[in-house]
Amino acid sequence: MVALGCTLGMLLGPLAMTGTADAEGPPAKPVTVMTRNIYLGADINRPVQAALQAAAKPGANQASIVTALANATHVTRAVVDRTDFRVRGRLLAAEIADAQPDLVGLQEVALWRHGPMQLNQVGVPNAATVDYDFLQILLDDLAERGTPYVAVSVANRADVESPSFTGSIAAPGGDPRDVRLTMRDVVLMRPSASLTTQGEGQGVYDVNLQVGVAGVSFDFDRGYQWVDVRAGAQRFRFVNTHLEAFSSDIALAQANQLVHEATSPDRSTVFVCDCNSDPANDSVKPVDHVPHKAPYELITGAGGYTDLWRGSGRPTDLPGFDAGDTSGLDETVDEPTPGSWTHRIDMVFGRTADGRALSADRGRVTGRDGDPRDPATGLWPSDHAGVVLRVRGL
Numbered sequence: 001m002v003a004l005g006c007t008l009g010m011l012l013g014p015l016a017m018t019g020t021a022d023a024e025g026p027p028a029k030p031v032t033v034m035t036r037n038i039y040l041g042a043d044i045n046r047p048v049q050a051a052l053q054a055a056a057k058p059g060a061n062q063a064s065i066v067t068a069l070a071n072a073t074h075v076t077r078a079v080v081d082r083t084d085f086r087v088r089g090r091l092l093a094a095e096i097a098d099a100q101p102d103l104v105g106l107q108e109v110a111l112w113r114h115g116p117m118q119l120n121q122v123g124v125p126n127a128a129t130v131d132y133d134f135l136q137i138l139l140d141d142l143a144e145r146g147t148p149y150v151a152v153s154v155a156n157r158a159d160v161e162s163p164s165f166t167g168s169i170a171a172p173g174g175d176p177r178d179v180r181l182t183m184r185d186v187v188l189m190r191p192s193a194s195l196t197t198q199g200e201g202q203g204v205y206d207v208n209l210q211v212g213v214a215g216v217s218f219d220f221d222r223g224y225q226w227v228d229v230r231a232g233a234q235r236f237r238f239v240n241t242h243l244e245a246f247s248s249d250i251a252l253a254q255a256n257q258l259v260h261e262a263t264s265p266d267r268s269t270v271f272v273c274d275c276n277s278d279p280a281n282d283s284v285k286p287v288d289h290v291p292h293k294a295p296y297e298l299i300t301g302a303g304g305y306t307d308l309w310r311g312s313g314r315p316t317d318l319p320g321f322d323a324g325d326t327s328g329l330d331e332t333v334d335e336p337t338p339g340s341w342t343h344r345i346d347m348v349f350g351r352t353a354d355g356r357a358l359s360a361d362r363g364r365v366t367g368r369d370g371d372p373r374d375p376a377t378g379l380w381p382s383d384h385a386g387v388v389l390r391v392r393g394l
Contacts, residue, residue, distance in 0.1 A: 035105045103227075249287070278345050
């Protein structure tokens with residue numbers, strides 16, 4: 001774990017990856033993959049930052065810190081209602097149904113729950129009443145559209161809980177309760193006679209963000225998951241991950257572990273991610289030593305992966321680099337004319353077992369262009385856009 005505000009030093013050694021590619025055969029059908037951060041529904045940093053700011057004030061005590069944490073959690077949870085996933089899930093289902101990817105890597109598949117307020121157990125994740133299960137909502141919406149998908153891998157990540165109330169700890173108002181958020185990454189597969197799974201695995205990263213608030217450690221774990229897939233006669237590994245957003249130092253350590261541990265030794269690997277690393281951004285965050293683009297450069301450098309949006313085999317009809325921007329909307333995801341699609345951090349990478357490049361011959365960004373908003377609420381599907389690519393050379 002790495003504490004908030006701490007720095008990280010990593011010595012990244014050369015990557016040794018071995019394996020043998022599948023035997024030569026007739027040209028295989030391409031496989032369409034998608035990466036989609038579906039947005040947890042609010043800025044999860046708000047409660048942590050509020051508590052840390054309260055702790056830094058003169059005369060701060062346990063009661064004042066917990067009050068700040070709970071008041072900010074109350075606001076955050078209200079934003080989740082405002083960015084209603086029951087609405088956004090339908091938009092995302094329509095988007096997936098239109099793209100018809102064979103495999104989808106989802107990030108920020110939130111499970112929001114609540115329970116009785118337990119001030120003697122601050123931070124203990126035990127609330128059980130479900131408010132929003134993003135995965136079940138999305139699966140139901142897909143099935144209702146006649147395009148069902150199956151969750152072939154579900155990976156539980158950060159699991160955090162906080163009191164939520166307005167006013168003071170002595171006289172809490174605003175429906176006092178505990179609010180719990182469980183983050184998940186998920187791989188969806190389109191049911192098809194030509195697609196089968198042959199195995200799966202996952203891992204939690206060794207280096208993750210950890211924040212101490214009011215004597216409680218909030219662990220924001222991230223990790224990777226993989227599914228080995230047979231598509232007709234070809235076999236490949238599909239990997240999904242979500243790297244740390246707060247610190248590029250942490251994201252770099254996670255990327256290093258990812259390419260060492262998740263790459264298949266005996267078949268091609270395609271991995272999708274919200275990588276939180278823009279190849280065009282060389283700025284350095286105050287908590288970091290490395291630039292924002294460092295994890296991307298590791299993946300496409302020593303990691304041996306090709307960025308399939310920009311890869312050397314990219315045909316002229318695939319949209320250009322600037323068209324790949326996927327992030328930047330406001331927290332409430334209801335702005336009418338966003339001009340903030342300014343970050344390219346949602347990506348698809350690929351390589352064969354012996355390190356040769358894969359290629360994509362068709363691709364697009366989804367949930368961004370035109371007007372995909374809900375007409376009644378003005379909500380966008382997510383604060384991210386999706387990326388869909390048809391991959392060849394597996």
